[in-house]
Amino acid sequence: MTTLSNLKEKLEKIKKENPRINAFIQLRDEEELIEEAKKIDEKIAKGKAGKLAGKIIGVKANINVKGLNASCASKTLEDYKSPYDASVIKKIKDEDGLIIGMTNMDEFACGGSGETSAFGVCQNPSVFGLIPGGSSSGSAAAVAAGFCDLSLGSDTGGSIRNPASHCGVVGIKPTYSSVSRYGLIDLSMSLDQIGPLGKNVSDCELLLNVIKGKDECDSISQDKRIEKINKNFTIGILDLSDLKVDSRIEKIINEKIEKVAKKKNWKLKKIRINYIDLAVETYYPLVYVEFFSGTRKFDGRRYGMKIEDVAGSEVLRRVFGGSEITKAEYHGRYYYQALKAKKLIEKEFAKAFKVVDAIISPTVPCLPWKIGEKISVEEMYAADALTIPANLAGCCAISIPAGEMNGVPVGMQIMCDKFQEQKLFEIAREVERI
């Protein structure tokens, strides 16, 4: 298929179904897109096209794409037009990926349901009426609905893997510092990573290989060379006894991995990560403080509206909560304690990865709830209990479809040690295939 015919097919689907799904909150000018698609096709014909030629790509609305609106799905930045390309966007353009528009998300990436966007809730194309998950809700929904081939999301505590799981697509959170965050409007600088979502493991691998690596504009970004992989894998099955997990989901995941392990002759081993039950409580003080500090620039003078004047309740909870716990009298009580707990959990993972090649669990401990259903803040935060640990540890993790429960997709999470993405893809591809 040519880039042009692919684009036309996607545009048609978007026109027909996006009003109902609300995965895209901004699309690029159609004529401009068509012109660009034609140029890419010419390059393909001459054998001069880049690695992403032919792929149509959606971008989460918290990543700067020159000329488009990085609104973070907030009234705060409703009229903010990006003056520059994020480093990941530059790399995508250099490899001839065609960016089609900006995807919906939870406001400022605060949330896990896709319901907190200021521009309307995003629907789950796989099970209409249920949440798509979040915060990269539009990026997952757009892939699931066939609006684009690939998309970019950002993941602080699960925002790529959680919606990937609920929408039945693949999503990867790369190793901390392996992808440049220059141009990302971040939620929490010590946890965030940009990563790809796609229909299958190989597509995600393709996009990750384009965007990863050292970038002069992001001082913590780095390249790491990985030694050869020994394919006699030992897979750790995460001990879930300290956590609240729907036993039916656990069963789907266990049955799936047992089947794959048997076929591939992999060893299975139950693995315990101490303190994993503290992950959610460790995560939120870090996020509240770093988000509060990061949002001080949204004071209504430089970039649109003052955040406190227009943002929704979840964003305000974090801004005011963060302001409170950074007060001098609490010095050392919350943020520094959380940093210490983060270190402990990171060490536990390092220990585990000496014994196993990968750790497997459900991606989300519960099924997606109904859009609009009232759930408590605690319940919402607990939905990330299995994804947050990888962010605290800084390792890489993927969510891939593992089955269904009454037609609702269930995702399997596979976590590997830092910079072991190659191994992660190797394992994920086998699970996907079998």
Ligand code: GLN
């Ligand atoms: N749901 C989590 C939160 O609200 C994760 C968000 C994210 O990864 N951006 O913080």
